[in-house]
Amino acid sequence: MSRVTLKExxxxxxxxxxxxxxxxxxxxxxxxxxxxxxQKAADAxxxxxxxxxxxxxxxxxxxxxxLMPTSSSAISNPFVSQLLEGLGDALSKRAWDLLVVQxxxxxxxxxxxxxxxxxxxxxxxxxxxxxxxxxxxxxLKKTGFPFIVHGRARDSAGYxxxxxxxxxxxxxxxxxxxxxxxxxxxxxxxxxxQNFANDRLDGYRAGLAANGLVExxxxxxxxxxxxxxxxxxxxxxxxxxxxxxxxxxxxxxxxIGALAAIRARGWVPGEDVSVIGYDGVWMGRHANPPLTSxxxxxxxxxxxxxxxxxxxxxxxxxxxxxxxxxxxxxxxxSDGPPxxxxxxxxxxxxxxxx
Amino acid sequence: MSRVTLKExxxxxxxxxxxxxxxxxxxxxxxxxxxxxxQKAADAxxxxxxxxxxxxxxxxxxxxxxLMPTSSSAISNPFVSQLLEGLGDALSKRAWDLLVVQxxxxxxxxxxxxxxxxxxxxxxxxxxxxxxxxxxxxxLKKTGFPFIVHGRARDSAGYxxxxxxxxxxxxxxxxxxxxxxxxxxxxxxxxxxQNFANDRLDGYRAGLAANGLVExxxxxxxxxxxxxxxxxxxxxxxxxxxxxxxxxxxxxxxxIGALAAIRARGWVPGEDVSVIGYDGVWMGRHANPPLTSxxxxxxxxxxxxxxxxxxxxxxxxxxxxxxxxxxxxxxxxSDGPPxxxxxxxxxxxxxxxx
DNA sequence: CGCTATTCCGAAACCGCTTTCGGAAACAAG
DNA sequence: CTTGTTTCCGAAAGCGGTTTCGGAATAGCG
Numbered sequence: 184m185s186r187v188t189l190k191e192x193x194x195x196x197x198x199x200x201x202x203x204x205x206x207x208x209x210x211x212x213x214x215x216x217x218x219x220x221x222q223k224a225a226d227a228x229x230x231x232x233x234x235x236x237x238x239x240x241x242x243x244x245x246x247x248x249x250l251m252p253t254s255s256s257a258i259s260n261p262f263v264s265q266l267l268e269g270l271g272d273a274l275s276k277r278a279w280d281l282l283v284v285q286x287x288x289x290x291x292x293x294x295x296x297x298x299x300x301x302x303x304x305x306x307x308x309x310x311x312x313x314x315x316x317x318x319x320x321x322x323l324k325k326t327g328f329p330f331i332v333h334g335r336a337r338d339s340a341g342y343x344x345x346x347x348x349x350x351x352x353x354x355x356x357x358x359x360x361x362x363x364x365x366x367x368x369x370x371x372x373x374x375x376x377q378n379f380a381n382d383r384l385d386g387y388r389a390g391l392a393a394n395g396l397v398e399x400x401x402x403x404x405x406x407x408x409x410x411x412x413x414x415x416x417x418x419x420x421x422x423x424x425x426x427x428x429x430x431x432x433x434x435x436x437x438x439i440g441a442l443a444a445i446r447a448r449g450w451v452p453g454e455d456v457s458v459i460g461y462d463g464v465w466m467g468r469h470a471n472p473p474l475t476s477x478x479x480x481x482x483x484x485x486x487x488x489x490x491x492x493x494x495x496x497x498x499x500x501x502x503x504x505x506x507x508x509x510x511x512x513x514x515x516x517s518d519g520p521p522x523x524x525x526x527x528x529x530x531x532x533x534x535x536x537x
Numbered sequence: 538m539s540r541v542t543l544k545e546x547x548x549x550x551x552x553x554x555x556x557x558x559x560x561x562x563x564x565x566x567x568x569x570x571x572x573x574x575x576q577k578a579a580d581a582x583x584x585x586x587x588x589x590x591x592x593x594x595x596x597x598x599x600x601x602x603x604l605m606p607t608s609s610s611a612i613s614n615p616f617v618s619q620l621l622e623g624l625g626d627a628l629s630k631r632a633w634d635l636l637v638v639q640x641x642x643x644x645x646x647x648x649x650x651x652x653x654x655x656x657x658x659x660x661x662x663x664x665x666x667x668x669x670x671x672x673x674x675x676x677l678k679k680t681g682f683p684f685i686v687h688g689r690a691r692d693s694a695g696y697x698x699x700x701x702x703x704x705x706x707x708x709x710x711x712x713x714x715x716x717x718x719x720x721x722x723x724x725x726x727x728x729x730x731q732n733f734a735n736d737r738l739d740g741y742r743a744g745l746a747a748n749g750l751v752e753x754x755x756x757x758x759x760x761x762x763x764x765x766x767x768x769x770x771x772x773x774x775x776x777x778x779x780x781x782x783x784x785x786x787x788x789x790x791x792x793i794g795a796l797a798a799i800r801a802r803g804w805v806p807g808e809d810v811s812v813i814g815y816d817g818v819w820m821g822r823h824a825n826p827p828l829t830s831x832x833x834x835x836x837x838x839x840x841x842x843x844x845x846x847x848x849x850x851x852x853x854x855x856x857x858x859x860x861x862x863x864x865x866x867x868x869x870x871s872d873g874p875p876x877x878x879x880x881x882x883x884x885x886x887x888x889x890x891x
Numbered sequence: 892c893g894c895t896a897t898t899c900c901g902a903a904a905c906c907g908c909t910t911t912c913g914g915a916a917a918c919a920a921g
Numbered sequence: 922c923t924t925g926t927t928t929c930c931g932a933a934a935g936c937g938g939t940t941t942c943g944g945a946a947t948a949g950c951g
Contacts, residue, residue: 186655189908199931204909214929234656235592236907239936249637251625263618271605271639280658283603283635285625301540302588304634410823439823469764469793471825543938553901558939568899590937593906 187228196224207232246280247307247492248299250319253289261464262481263311266333269485270309273493293318300328307496309333309488315378331492331504333484336378343495343504345488349379349461350386352477352510353431356459357390359512360429364520365457369402369427371416371437383433383461402427406437413437417444421456428456428521435460439470442517446471457518461510473515480508541582550578561586600634601661601846602653604673607643615818616835617665620687623839624663627847647672654682661850663687663842669732685846685858687838690732697849697858699842703733703815704740706831706864707785710813711744713866714783718874719811723756723781725770725791737787737815756781760791767791771798775810782810782875789814793824796871800825811872815864827869834862 193200206213206221271281282305286295296319307329310319313336323330324342335344360368370387373380391398404420406412413432432438438460445452452458453472463478491504547554560567560575625635636659640649650673661683664673667690677684678696689698714722724741727734745752758774760766767786774781786792792814799806806812807826817832845858
């Protein structure tokens with residue numbers, strides 16, 4: 184229990200505390216001989232420097248914080264866990280600590296952040312899920328406190344981030360659908376104050392334009408980020424007479440809900456109506472039918488974020504750390520060419536449903 | 538940036554540091570008058586005590602750690618995220634910190650824990666996923682360091698835990714299947730050094746016995762905790778001539794894989810072969826067919842764990858904090874009475890497959 | 892009004908480690 | 922052998938709080 188302290192170690196060695204301390208920290212004004220002697224005695228006695236005292240003396244926190252997203256919907260995202268794992272990994276190389284802070288509410292977020300940087304408990308922060316214009320980012324930029332964000336805000340200049348190009352992904356999705364022969368492509372999105380939702384919607388639109396398709400407001404539905412959200416949105420979208428033949432969803436979770444809505448209408452997803460999700464979660468493989476999706480390269484994002492943050496804390500220029508990765512289409516069974524007879528099918532079924 | 542310090546606050550007030558400190562901490566030897574004066578000045582100047590200094594002086598860490606499970610399989614469990622959320626909640630009431638520590642490997646786990654308690658960085662620990670006999674638990678019990686575990690080891694005495702009764706759940710699952718008419722019930726499990734896997738396997742066996750069924754070693758398959766694991770296990774189980782008519786899986790993830798295996802054989806899950814999972818993850822609703830499962834009451838487990846740990850740190854007796862919750866059967870579409878013609882079907886299909 | 896019992900605050904030691912500063916010891920050069 | 926450098930270590934002052942201890946000021950009491 185009672186740890187061996189620097190003082191004890193020092194008098195055990197017959198040296199001054201300061202000397203021992205400098206020896207442990209590889210100061211150049213300690214002779215190799217004594218340095219070695221100290222080292223040996225140190226791990227003979229099992230000396231471990233008290234982190235708290237060291238922090239206090241140096242002012243360095245040797246810890247970073249992860250600010251949990253508040254709006255982690257019912258479907259608690261597995262991303263958090265993966266991300267933390269990677270972060271922990273990156274930090275463990277320096278034996279730094281990882282603090283997880285959980286704002287009480289969305290409004291509390293900025294305040295929690297303020298307190299955090301003021302507290303000096305950490306020397307860097309990682310943020311998740313930025314909003315379109317994110318007060319936290321603005322605050323951190325202003326103070327110059329080291330941070331990195333997973334994702335990015337609409338304004339992506341002047342800070343470090345790691346993101347997947349959701350805009351491009353959605354353009355690709357549209358391209359794919361068009362290549363398949365679709366022209367009536369709808370989008371199920373999420374509230375665009377979340378910037379990732381905004382990016383992806385934007386990509387959908389850009390994709391439409393790039394293919395000479397005109398955007399139809401009735402083909403865009405903003406829904407909750409849950410399976411039910413996707414389900415309801417899909418259901419509504421499909422009840423129009425001129426209903427779309429393909430659905431792009433901002434999220435796999437929604438897409439899986441959309442699948443259910445299609446089946447509920449008596450149609451078969453991937454034949455009567457195509458759907459493409461985004462994320463590439465493992466579950467997609469087991470959806471009914473298996474979900475085609477724009478898959479994010481999840482691998483080691485946490486690790487990368489950690490390494491980048493560390494570099495920034497070391498004095499690196501945040502702007503040098505902006506990495507944009509690509510999502511890849513993984514085709515499964517929920518997409519296909521549009522049914523030629525879709526017109527007939529639609530009328531039959533709508534009678535049936537009503 | 539430069540925080541206002543106690544000394545500054547003190548001389549601003551014309552009081553001694555110690556006095557101000559005691560005033561802030563509600564010592565009884567401070568007159569209400571000065572206490573109030575101090576309070577007012579404090580938040581006028583925006584004084585926030587330096588956490589690190591306080592820690593050093595008091596020896597209290599005001600933080601707890603969550604030891605991440607190392608073996609978080611590819612399917613990163615969303616549990617972690619939920620649990621952290623709850624923990625954070627519980628801690629925020631006291632403004633304590635939550636540290637997440639990530640052991641480098643399974644072997645490193647005990648060592649990491651040792652370092653952690655030795656470091657004095659936290660005043661309590663929460664553990665996850667105990668093994669059947671868990672060295673971490675033994676260690677913590679011996680040292681008397683406050684901790685709580687999510688789940689429990691085979692020996693559940695002498696420490697605090699929060700667990701779901703997996704044994705009972707599996708007995709219930711067997712009962713349910715038997716009531717449906719099944720007698721050839723197989724089990725897909727996980728390596729039993731993980732105690733939850735052990736408990737559930739045990740429950741399966743007990744359920745069999747309670748229903749007068751004899752256990753058949755060929756009906757028990759230990760697989761990886763992934764969809765593929767469940768898929769392979771189910772496939773093998775179903776290739777026996779006297780194959781089971783029902784599968785109980787230690788995990789929904791496996792069960793979803795098992796569903797795939799059944800479909801791959803050309804059978805329909807829930808009719809030709811029943812399967813019951815465990816966990817009640819949201820995805821089960823969208824499996825093909827929707828998965829019947831023993832659902833855990835996930836709600837607020839993190840919060841509860843946090844509150845309990847806090848109580849223990851406050852001096853509570855760990856043995857007073859052992860809570861066992863029940864899992865509930867949620868029926869969806871993957872279970873049903875056994876097919877009478879199962880014999881015929883099996884033969885036909887096995888030819889087909891071979 | 893004097894004396895004891897309270898109430899309230901100041902002073903100082905301490906928590907464990909870092910870091911600056913100055914000087915003793917050791918060595919080189921003149 | 923002195924003087925001038927280097928090399929290496931000791932001493933001490935923090936870092937920003939907490940907590941014990943003793944005493945001054947105030948109050949209570951006869």
